[in-house]
Amino acid sequence: MTLRKPPLREVHAERGAKFTEFGGWDMPVEFDSIRTEHTAVREAAGIFDVSHMGEIEVAGPDATTLMQRLTSNDVTELAVGDAQYAAITREDGVMIDDTVVYRLPDESTADGDGDDADDANTVPAYLFIPNAGHDTETHDRWVDHRDEWDLDCEVRNVTEDWAMFAVQGPEAPDLVADAVDADGPDVRDLSRFSATFAPFAGAECWVARTGYTGEDGFEILCPWEAAEDVWALFADDAAPCGLGARDTLRMEKGFLLSGQDFHPEDEPRTPYEADIGFVVDLDTEFVGRDALAEQAETGVEETFVGIELLDRGVPRHGYDVTDENGHVVGVVTSGTMSPTLDKPIALGYLPVGFTDPGTEVNVVVRAREKRAKVVTVPFE
Amino acid sequence: MSFDVPEGLHYRESHEWIDPETGRVGITDFAQDELGDVVFVELPNEGDALDADAEFGVIESIKAVSDLYAPVSGEVTAVNEALFDAPELVNDDPFGEGWMLELDLDEGDLEDLLTAEEYADQIA
Numbered sequence: 356m357t358l359r360k361p362p363l364r365e366v367h368a369e370r371g372a373k374f375t376e377f378g379g380w381d382m383p384v385e386f387d388s389i390r391t392e393h394t395a396v397r398e399a400a401g402i403f404d405v406s407h408m409g410e411i412e413v414a415g416p417d418a419t420t421l422m423q424r425l426t427s428n429d430v431t432e433l434a435v436g437d438a439q440y441a442a443i444t445r446e447d448g449v450m451i452d453d454t455v456v457y458r459l460p461d462e463s464t465a466d467g468d469g470d471d472a473d474d475a476n477t478v479p480a481y482l483f484i485p486n487a488g489h490d491t492e493t494h495d496r497w498v499d500h501r502d503e504w505d506l507d508c509e510v511r512n513v514t515e516d517w518a519m520f521a522v523q524g525p526e527a528p529d530l531v532a533d534a535v536d537a538d539g540p541d542v543r544d545l546s547r548f549s550a551t552f553a554p555f556a557g558a559e560c561w562v563a564r565t566g567y568t569g570e571d572g573f574e575i576l577c578p579w580e581a582a583e584d585v586w587a588l589f590a591d592d593a594a595p596c597g598l599g600a601r602d603t604l605r606m607e608k609g610f611l612l613s614g615q616d617f618h619p620e621d622e623p624r625t626p627y628e629a630d631i632g633f634v635v636d637l638d639t640e641f642v643g644r645d646a647l648a649e650q651a652e653t654g655v656e657e658t659f660v661g662i663e664l665l666d667r668g669v670p671r672h673g674y675d676v677t678d679e680n681g682h683v684v685g686v687v688t689s690g691t692m693s694p695t696l697d698k699p700i701a702l703g704y705l706p707v708g709f710t711d712p713g714t715e716v717n718v719v720v721r722a723r724e725k726r727a728k729v730v731t732v733p734f735e
Numbered sequence: 736m737s738f739d740v741p742e743g744l745h746y747r748e749s750h751e752w753i754d755p756e757t758g759r760v761g762i763t764d765f766a767q768d769e770l771g772d773v774v775f776v777e778l779p780n781e782g783d784a785l786d787a788d789a790e791f792g793v794i795e796s797i798k799a800v801s802d803l804y805a806p807v808s809g810e811v812t813a814v815n816e817a818l819f820d821a822p823e824l825v826n827d828d829p830f831g832e833g834w835m836l837e838l839d840l841d842e843g844d845l846e847d848l849l850t851a852e853e854y855a856d857q858i859a
Contacts, residue, residue, distance in 0.1 A: 373771075388826075389797045390772040599771070599798050667819070669775050669795045692774035692797055721777075721793065 361406035362518050362582040372597060378487025378614070380407035383597040393603050393694040395594035396568050400524035402593040403601055404586070409490030410517045410576065413497065414462045414480035415508025421501050422481050426456060427626060427643065429636040430481070433458035438548040438565050442634050443485075443493070444643030448625040448650060450617050452493065453634075455565055456483040457550055478508075482561070482576075486613040490514040500642075517561075518582035522593055523572030523604075531562065531573045534588040542573065556584035568601065569608035569733060603691050606700060609661055609732025615672060616659070616688040616702060625650055628704065630659040657685070660710050661732040662701040664718055666725035670701035675719040676727070684709055687718060693734060700734050701727070738858060739764040741830055745806065745845050746854035752830065753806040755845055758838040760806060762794065764829050765858045770796040773825040776818045778835055783811045785838065787847075792835070794825065806848055809838035 358381035361367075368374070372383035383404060386392060395401045413422055422430045428441035435458050443452045461477035485493040494512040501510060522531050532543045536554040542562055545551060550563030558581035566572040577585040602612070611617060611631065617624040625643075626635050627650050637648050664670055670690030675683045690701035701718060709716060712731050717724035740763070744752045750766035753759065767773065775795040785791050785805040792803040814836045818824055825833035849857065 384798065385771055388772050603797060667775065669800070671800065692795075694772070694797065 385597040385599045386595045389599040390694045392596040392600035396524045400526040400593040401596040402589045403521040406518040407487040409485035409514045412511040417506035418479045418508040427635045442626045448643040448646035449623040517576040523566045523568040523570045527572040568604040657704045661730045664699035664727045668720040668725045670718045677717045740855040742851045745848035747806045758840045761834040767829045772797045773822045813837040
């Protein structure tokens with residue numbers, strides 16, 4: 356299979372990056388060292404090329420209805436420039452993906468003939484970000500449901516129109532503000548989970564105060580062809596970071612990785628089980644709503660927790676979690692040695708009887724039980 | 736990128752080195768770079784007998800887990816316990832402070848291993 360390449364694949368290679376396949380894309384996993392990059396984001400600033408993330412635009416008179424029916428949160432709460440975390444669920448409430456939905460400025464339907472009444476017509480528009488490799492299936496899901504429900508809106512897969520960079524860390528606000536062209540807005544004024552258009556290196560970009568590292572920061576969507584110029588604005592001041600550091604940063608904060616911490620076939624989980632019940636608005640009508648309403652009523656049997664190893668060792672995806680009698684009670688879905696805390700940390704699902712912080716469990720590392728305990732996330 | 740491949744050592748294709756003078760064993764500069772930040776090393780005990788080509792331990796970096804293979808047969812005469820608290824020594828000084836164990840070379844056969852030149856060609 357030919358891997359899809361981010362626009363800066365060669366720029367990264369020249370800088371000595373190591374690459375890995377992720378969601379069908381050939382992405383930098385490490386530039387210098389995961390630990391160095393991780394620390395740069397926690398203490399200063401780092402920039403990630405996340406152009407492998409999908410981008411889907413939905414615009415038209417029924418765009419809001421379609422978004423409402425296919426995401427778990429309430430999109431009608433979004434004013435232009437707002438962002439919202441949401442789950443994409445099946446009929447049975449199982450998550451297919453998680454995503455961030457942005458409300459774009461309304462699109463004009465004007466025909467330009469000077470007729471004021473006609474030219475004043477606008478329709479709502481949204482941009483949302485499926486995870487790497489999910490853009491085609493997500494686009495198809497939106498189109499199929501639009502047609503089935505006979506809704507009037509356009510669904511566009513613009514994944515290869517937009518490059519995406521995440522500039523994250525305590526120094527990110529000043530760095531990004533300084534990188535905006537002189538005639539652009541001061542992005543320091545953006546509140547968390549809000550976004551605006553701003554020019555970078557002469558290119559109109561969508562800049563949002565969002566990210567997935569647990570630090571303050573921004574995500575910048577820039578036209579594919581402007582990627583090199585926009586990246587260059589940060590090359591001297593932010594450490595280039597790969598997906599390795601992105602993974603350790605998100606794990607320390609207890610954030611889910613789509614396809615690993617939940618997966619419709621391999622690890623089918625609802626938002627409640629995955630401990631992101633806050634993305635579910637049962638007052639809205641969406642695919643999976645009824646199943647989730649029932650689960651909200653009956654409660655979950657297992658939930659997503661943090662686990663800290665007390666013995667030496669590194670927990671990894673797929674390792675069993677056992678109780679004091681050696682019975683398997685759960686499995687690690689993500690694990691690593693935390694670069695910030697310098698201790699082994701894991702995420703995974705455990706039965707509700709085991710989820711209280713301090714509960715003693717074991718993680719089975721190469722056939723040996725290592726002592727561990729359940730902790731609340733973010734890890735401290 | 737070029738990597739250190741000291742002369743005088745013998746190398747296994749799987750990136751372990753052994754010093755024929757001291758019987759010291761470690762992993763190469765190339766291997767530590769491939770692994771990235773080393774965070775955990777599991778080693779045998781002093782007195783354990785190793786067979787050539789058998790797994791003798793495990794090295795873990797933030798991103799990967801790799802088995803370690805004995806370059807030759809022999810009894811373990813020393814283990815670098817400093818690595819248990821400071822596994823990053825493997826990254827910092829793979830041919831020095833980052834050594835892993837010492838083998839009694841009496842029964843070891845170094846003939847099947849690569850010379851520095853042969854190993855340098857392998858990773859080129």
